[in-house]
Amino acid sequence: MGYSESASRLKKMIEKAIEDQKITREEMDSIISIAAEDSHIDPHEKALLNQLQKMIENKTVKYIL
Numbered sequence: 001m002g003y004s005e006s007a008s009r010l011k012k013m014i015e016k017a018i019e020d021q022k023i024t025r026e027e028m029d030s031i032i033s034i035a036a037e038d039s040h041i042d043p044h045e046k047a048l049l050n051q052l053q054k055m056i057e058n059k060t061v062k063y064i065l
Helices: 005-020 025-036 043-057
Strands: 022-024 062-064
Touching: 005 022, 005 025, 005 043, 022 025, 025 043, 025 062
Parallel strands: 022 062
Antiparallel strands: none
């Protein structure tokens, strides 16, 4: 089964944050917006969001205000 177009965009943004090891408030807002744009967070999007949240919590990715 393929991923939705929004899941692909979400993955690209999250991979960039992981690569940069930081994420700005604007990037986080964009990620949330992409995930919510179709009023449905599919399992792949949910897994990506959970992965990012864990990386922020353990400071692998730094959240920059």
